[in-house]
Amino acid sequence: xxxxxxxxxxxxxxxxxxxxxxxxxxxxxxxxxxxxxxxxxxxxxxxxxxxxxxxxxxxxxxxxxxxxxxxxxxxxxxxxxxxxxxxxxxxxxxxxxxxxxxxxxxxxxxxxxxxxxxxxxxxxxxxxxxxxxxxxxxxxxxxxxxxxxxxxxxxxxxxxxxxxxxxxxxxxxxxxxxxxxxxxxxxxxxxxxxxxxxxxxxxxxxxxxxxxxxxxxxxxxxxxxxxxxxxxxxxxxxxxxxxxxxxxxxxxxxxxxxxxxxxxxxxxxxxxxxxxxxxxxxxxxxxxxxxxxxxxxxxxx
Amino acid sequence: xxxxxxxxxxxxxxxxxxxxxxxxxxxxxxxxxxxxxxxxxxxxxxxxxxxxxxxxxxxxxxxxxxxxxxxxxxxxxxxxxxxxxxxxxxxxxxxxxxxxxxxxxxxxxxxxxxxxxxxxxxxxxxxxxxxxxxxxxxxxxxxxxxxxxxxxxxxxxxxxxxxxxxxxxxxxxxxxxxxxxxxxxxxxxxxxxxxxxxxxxxxxxxxxxxxxxxxxxxxxxxxxxxxxxxxxxxxxxxxxxxxxxxxxxxxxxxxxxxxxxxxxxxxxxxxxxxxxxxxxxxxxxxxxxxxxxxxxxxxxxxxxxxxxxxxxxxxxxxxxxxxxxxxxxxxxxxxxxxxxxxxxxxxxxxxxxxxxxxxxxxxxxxxxxxxxxxxxxxxxxxxxxx
Numbered sequence: 001x002x003x004x005x006x007x008x009x010x011x012x013x014x015x016x017x018x019x020x021x022x023x024x025x026x027x028x029x030x031x032x033x034x035x036x037x038x039x040x041x042x043x044x045x046x047x048x049x050x051x052x053x054x055x056x057x058x059x060x061x062x063x064x065x066x067x068x069x070x071x072x073x074x075x076x077x078x079x080x081x082x083x084x085x086x087x088x089x090x091x092x093x094x095x096x097x098x099x100x101x102x103x104x105x106x107x108x109x110x111x112x113x114x115x116x117x118x119x120x121x122x123x124x125x126x127x128x129x130x131x132x133x134x135x136x137x138x139x140x141x142x143x144x145x146x147x148x149x150x151x152x153x154x155x156x157x158x159x160x161x162x163x164x165x166x167x168x169x170x171x172x173x174x175x176x177x178x179x180x181x182x183x184x185x186x187x188x189x190x191x192x193x194x195x196x197x198x199x200x201x202x203x204x205x206x207x208x209x210x211x212x213x214x215x216x217x218x219x220x221x222x223x224x225x226x227x228x229x230x231x232x233x234x235x236x237x238x239x240x241x242x243x244x245x246x247x248x249x250x251x252x253x254x255x256x257x258x259x260x261x262x263x264x265x266x267x268x269x270x271x272x273x274x275x276x277x278x279x280x281x282x283x284x285x286x287x288x289x290x291x292x293x294x295x296x297x298x299x300x301x
Numbered sequence: 302x303x304x305x306x307x308x309x310x311x312x313x314x315x316x317x318x319x320x321x322x323x324x325x326x327x328x329x330x331x332x333x334x335x336x337x338x339x340x341x342x343x344x345x346x347x348x349x350x351x352x353x354x355x356x357x358x359x360x361x362x363x364x365x366x367x368x369x370x371x372x373x374x375x376x377x378x379x380x381x382x383x384x385x386x387x388x389x390x391x392x393x394x395x396x397x398x399x400x401x402x403x404x405x406x407x408x409x410x411x412x413x414x415x416x417x418x419x420x421x422x423x424x425x426x427x428x429x430x431x432x433x434x435x436x437x438x439x440x441x442x443x444x445x446x447x448x449x450x451x452x453x454x455x456x457x458x459x460x461x462x463x464x465x466x467x468x469x470x471x472x473x474x475x476x477x478x479x480x481x482x483x484x485x486x487x488x489x490x491x492x493x494x495x496x497x498x499x500x501x502x503x504x505x506x507x508x509x510x511x512x513x514x515x516x517x518x519x520x521x522x523x524x525x526x527x528x529x530x531x532x533x534x535x536x537x538x539x540x541x542x543x544x545x546x547x548x549x550x551x552x553x554x555x556x557x558x559x560x561x562x563x564x565x566x567x568x569x570x571x572x573x574x575x576x577x578x579x580x581x582x583x584x585x586x587x588x589x590x591x592x593x594x595x596x597x598x599x600x601x602x603x604x605x606x607x608x609x610x611x612x613x614x615x616x617x618x619x620x621x622x623x624x625x626x627x628x629x630x631x632x633x634x635x636x637x638x639x640x641x642x643x644x645x646x647x648x649x650x651x652x653x654x655x656x657x658x659x660x661x662x663x664x665x666x667x668x669x670x671x672x673x674x675x676x677x678x679x680x681x682x683x684x685x686x687x
Binding site for chain 1: 429430431434435436437440441442443444445446450454457458461
């Protein structure tokens with residue numbers, strides 16, 4: 001008698017999480033980890049975990065390099081559309097959208113002065129020149145790729161993306177970016193309970209954002225924006241540009257980079273817009289692809 | 302079992318993270334299914350809805366439409382029953398018929414049976430702001446004040462467009478500072494209430510102030526005339542106050558002399574005045590000459606003021622009757638009555654200066670009553686420390 005429930009969901013998830021925490025560099029792992037958080041991906045998690053449960057005994061290598069032979073049960077077309085996107089580490093080719101030189105030209109490496117430096121940002125800094133911190137662009141490139149990949153996956157699954165910034169200089173630009181990419185923005189004064197008291201603020205049955213993107217983590221008085229904490233409370237993953245005076249700890253995908261220069265912010269807006277539009281185009285492509293394939297067997301049956 | 306199956310599928314639908322589908326024969330207990338191993342049912346915290354909010358019923362559009370149809374049909378039935386004409390039955394007839402058919406002794410009038418148009422019965426609700434998939438329609442929905450902030454966004458768009466236009470002109474070398482400004486004469490900015498009505502949203506004072514400041518900033522740009530119609534959407538015409546004055550037509554008496562009557566009040570005094578044309582400045586008050594009736598200069602100046610203002614000092618004869626009030630009050634009452642009477646002799650262009658001089662405004666000040674515990678209307682008794 002197969003002990004299917006021997007590797008029960010509870011401890012297995014814990015084991016998986018531990019492995020993921022250790023091997024954080026692998027993109028696929030990070031995506032898998034955060035699938036659990038998104039509500040829209042329930043059935044994908046179910047299919048992945050179910051397929052893992054079918055393995056006898058312990059859960060093998062989600063560690064880097066070792067891939068288990070997963071016998072996937074025959075999934076319907078809709079599941080194929082979603083599960084295909086998880087098979088490649090860079091399904092949406094976001095790494096082709098920018099190079100390190102683009103970041104340098106947009107002055108992303110400029111940090112604040114030494115006195116404004118946040119303790120937790122020290123790992124991301126390359127060094128300090130004439131009292132001004134320089135952000136390590138090699139790390140920024142990696143972080144940005146991960147963040148854009150995650151954003152693309154969210155948009156692919158028709159998640160709601162909310163752009164947050166409190167810099168008045170870029171408020172209009174960010175709102176326009178959000179509007180043109182079909183997503184949402186909030187660059188105004190944040191009223192207390194917009195996320196935590198949503199049913200009272202908006203009405204019953206409201207759908208909260210599935211991803212929050214910060215172009216400025218700090219608000220007008222140089223304190224951390226309330227949304228960082230509220231999103232963590234409401235289990236909403238966050239992507240954020242963290243400057244050398246910001247606290248990156250609560251943000252799921254921090255992107256160390258400059259958030260004050262117009263050229264840098266324009267670059268970020270352009271990149272986010274391109275990823276989201278790319279992901280949305282991909283939905284249409286995949287639907288056509290699988291819709292086309294579905295038509296073929298029908299005449300034969 | 303069918304009921305059990307129904308609740309189980311409902312449970313599954315709610316719990317998005319259930320690991321494996323079970324065959325439907327098993328009887329479910331929330332969370333613990335002993336036969337096929339442990340399956341933990343966990344639901345997303347975002348899915349939990351508060352029970353208290355469920356009594357707010359959402360009236361859908363189809364529901365309201367259906368109610369309106371039923372109301373119209375019911376109206377015709379009622380008319381047939383009561384012997385009225387179904388085409389021309391009015392709301393008053395409906396109310397009377399309902400009161401006749403369903404006599405109610407209830408004290409609370411709102412609890413009695415009513416038959417009214419559904420749009421009056423069902424409260425107006427803001428349409429649901431998101432679609433079937435839960436995605437809101439407006440890109441600024443999550444700010445809480447979507448209409449106001451999208452208005453600010455659009456206005457700033459217009460502002461930037463003007464600046465872009467100016468930059469283009471500068472490139473070509475055609476930029477100049479002497480441009481036609483937007484004509485704002487005779488109009489005012491819309492009030493906070495009007496803005497709230499326009500946006501179907503509550504506006505705070507600061508929001509309103511910021512919006513007006515943005516529009517003012519836009520008007521300071523030299524080339525703001527290209528966005529004139531956008532700005533004029535937020536201006537309202539001010540009505541001419543002088544047009545509100547009622548002007549009595551001139552009457553002719555038996556000798557062919559034009560005359561006009563006027564009435565005025567001040568404090569308790571009431572005056573009624575007849576002004577005749579082609580006179581030489583004779584004024585009679587209660588049958589007496591005005592020099593005898595008003596010995597003081599101050600009161601006589603009040604009588605003269607309307608004529609002096611219109612440069613008609615020796616041209617009219619005046620006959621007035623005045624009751625009640627004191628000396629100054631009577632003089633003020635006669636002055637107001639005179640101005641009103643003179644309106645008929647005067648051209649339209651002169652009415653506005655008269656109004657601005659205060660000749661046509663009745664003085665609202667009356668004697669304030671004495672209050673108990675005080676010596677007078679405002680004066681308190683002397684305060685004694687001990």
